[in-house]
Amino acid sequence: MTRLRDALVGLAEEAPAMSLGENLVHAAIATHRRRRQRRATVAAVAAAVAVVTATTAGVTVLRPKAAHPAAPAAPAAPAAPAGQDAVTDLPDGPVGAISHSYRIPCAFDRATHEADCGVAELRVVTVSGRTYRVAQALLHATGERDTPVAISRDGRMFAYYRRDAGTFVVRDLVKGGERAAPVLVPARRIGVGAMLTLSDDGRYLAFDPREGTKQDATMMDLASRRTTSIPGVYEVISIKDGTAELIRYRKTDLWLRPFGGGGEPVRFKGPHIMFSELAPDGRTVVATEFPEHQKGILTVLDTRTGRALRKVTVRGLPQKPGLTAVTLWRSSSEVVVVADGRKERAAYAVDVESGRARRLIGYGSHWRVNLPGVSYGI
Amino acid sequence: MDHHEGFREFVLARQQALVRTAYLLVGDPHLAEDLLQSVLANVVGQWPKLVRDGNPEAYTRRALVNQYISWRRRPRPESPSATLPEHGFSPVEAALDRLVLRRALARLTRKQRAVIVLRYWEDLTEAQTAEVLGCSVGTVKSQTHHALARLRTLAPELMNAEAEEALR
Numbered sequence: 001m002t003r004l005r006d007a008l009v010g011l012a013e014e015a016p017a018m019s020l021g022e023n024l025v026h027a028a029i030a031t032h033r034r035r036r037q038r039r040a041t042v043a044a045v046a047a048a049v050a051v052v053t054a055t056t057a058g059v060t061v062l063r064p065k066a067a068h069p070a071a072p073a074a075p076a077a078p079a080a081p082a083g084q085d086a087v088t089d090l091p092d093g094p095v096g097a098i099s100h101s102y103r104i105p106c107a108f109d110r111a112t113h114e115a116d117c118g119v120a121e122l123r124v125v126t127v128s129g130r131t132y133r134v135a136q137a138l139l140h141a142t143g144e145r146d147t148p149v150a151i152s153r154d155g156r157m158f159a160y161y162r163r164d165a166g167t168f169v170v171r172d173l174v175k176g177g178e179r180a181a182p183v184l185v186p187a188r189r190i191g192v193g194a195m196l197t198l199s200d201d202g203r204y205l206a207f208d209p210r211e212g213t214k215q216d217a218t219m220m221d222l223a224s225r226r227t228t229s230i231p232g233v234y235e236v237i238s239i240k241d242g243t244a245e246l247i248r249y250r251k252t253d254l255w256l257r258p259f260g261g262g263g264e265p266v267r268f269k270g271p272h273i274m275f276s277e278l279a280p281d282g283r284t285v286v287a288t289e290f291p292e293h294q295k296g297i298l299t300v301l302d303t304r305t306g307r308a309l310r311k312v313t314v315r316g317l318p319q320k321p322g323l324t325a326v327t328l329w330r331s332s333s334e335v336v337v338v339a340d341g342r343k344e345r346a347a348y349a350v351d352v353e354s355g356r357a358r359r360l361i362g363y364g365s366h367w368r369v370n371l372p373g374v375s376y377g378i
Numbered sequence: 379m380d381h382h383e384g385f386r387e388f389v390l391a392r393q394q395a396l397v398r399t400a401y402l403l404v405g406d407p408h409l410a411e412d413l414l415q416s417v418l419a420n421v422v423g424q425w426p427k428l429v430r431d432g433n434p435e436a437y438t439r440r441a442l443v444n445q446y447i448s449w450r451r452r453p454r455p456e457s458p459s460a461t462l463p464e465h466g467f468s469p470v471e472a473a474l475d476r477l478v479l480r481r482a483l484a485r486l487t488r489k490q491r492a493v494i495v496l497r498y499w500e501d502l503t504e505a506q507t508a509e510v511l512g513c514s515v516g517t518v519k520s521q522t523h524h525a526l527a528r529l530r531t532l533a534p535e536l537m538n539a540e541a542e543e544a545l546r
Contacts (some may be wrong), residue, residue: 005498007476010475011476011479012399024389025389027418028385028418029419031416031419
């Protein structure tokens with residue numbers, strides 16, 4: 001065998017170990033079905049869009065931050081106690097997965113009516129309860145707008161805007177090391193309600209410069225150093241295996257869009273808000289049809305047909321103010337929601353069959369909490 | 379019975395071999411997985427026909443190469459970078475060969491790279507390579523000639539007399 005052959009064999013052995021197994025099979029089958037469905041139903045979808053547009057015309061839905069704020073993960077550890085003092089700078093090396101991040105806000109001097117942002121900090125809390133200050137993070141963009149952060153759903157990866165890098169970086173908290181986004185993002189691009197979404201493996205990062213506007217978002221592949229634009233009318237809910245779950249409010253459309261493009265939006269009848277990530281079955285999501293969130297009613301939606309499969313009234317949540325976000329799946333039957341009570345904001349696991357809710361964790365009085373797998377702060 | 383059962387068994391049995399071919403073609407582990415997944419989505423659609431009167435693995439290999447070559451026709455929004463990706467360092471000669479080869483392969487055209495992978499990794503004959511690429515044997519010969527000549531320039535240490543033999 002030649003040296004060239006030897007080198008080829010050696011190089012081939014560096015290929016990733018395919019532990020995907022059934023996931024690869026399912027992904028291939030699902031992609032095939034989406035393509036087939038898209039080919040077969042282009043005309044039908046166009047007609048359906050026209051009909052649904054007509055039926056939903058005149059419905060006005062507010063989609064402000066208040067309508068779908070917070071969100072929880074499936075945290076395994078209790079929140080760090082408020083006011084924890086033993087805070088050190090986040091080291092470069094591994095510290096372990098985190099359960100959430102929060103911010104120390106600027107101090108406001110009532111006498112001079114001036115804000116002192118020298119005391120402001122971004123902090124992360126590990127699942128073991130240690131708190132670190134992310135000293136290198138830029139906290140505020142132009143106009144004192146908060147810079148967005150994101151945590152992967154397992155808490156291993158943390159994305160934030162690094163001042164000296166001039167862009168977002170993804171920190172591997174378990175192995176250590178950091179990887180910068182493939183493009184610079186000037187801080188002036190960060191607008192009101194900017195959002196950041198991070199994939200489970202930290203490879204994909206989506207930056208929406210201004211929530212609720214038509215400014216395009218940017219999805220970045222930190223491995224291949226490529227970027228792609230996401231139409232501004234959509235909001236990124238989650239990224240899984242390189243496919244972003246996008247929501248267009250008011251209509252309401254859901255688009256499972258692969259990084260390189262493709263896929264087709266599906267339209268739900270009626271305005272829906274507070275979308276969960278895609279369920280483990282790869283097909284359904286949970287949302288609430290506006291304004292049924294006030295009554296704690298969730299709707300299970302089929303992302304392939306656009307049909308509402310069933311409605312579930314959640315039992316066991318605080319009565320008021322009530323449901324504020326629907327987020328990750330803990331299992332094939334439980335989705336995590338965030339609800340506000342009179343005394344605290346907490347995450348609950350909701351059985352999507354029975355509607356029974358059980359409390360998972362409270363978030364205390366921390367400010368601007370970010371949770372694993374959720375693209376916006378609470 | 380699950381009508382995808384045969385496809386499932388095929389993927390589970392051959393996934394590692396297929397991803398290695400994909401990796402040699404694209405040179406990036408993530409892109410290799412993307413390429414393979416994209417191709418398998420096509421394969422599953424053809425599965426009943428392939429099982430009945432085809433060779434699923436050959437079809438998949440051919441689809442991998444065709445998809446890889448056709449990717450050059452897609453927009454490529456990636457930003458070129460002056461810095462090479464991080465790779466593990468090994469002092470042994472074989473590791474150096476792999477580094478040299480990785481860089482050299484990246485400088486070949488897609489068809490040249492495909493020819494090298496099919497001929498020297500898959501060990502296909504010129505006729506089989508021509509069938510996979512959908513071209514004539516003469517084209518395979520010329521592509522191989524140009525690819526090896528380019529490799530000889532880019533990575534002379536990898537090209538010995540045996541490889542030169544292929545030119546004749």
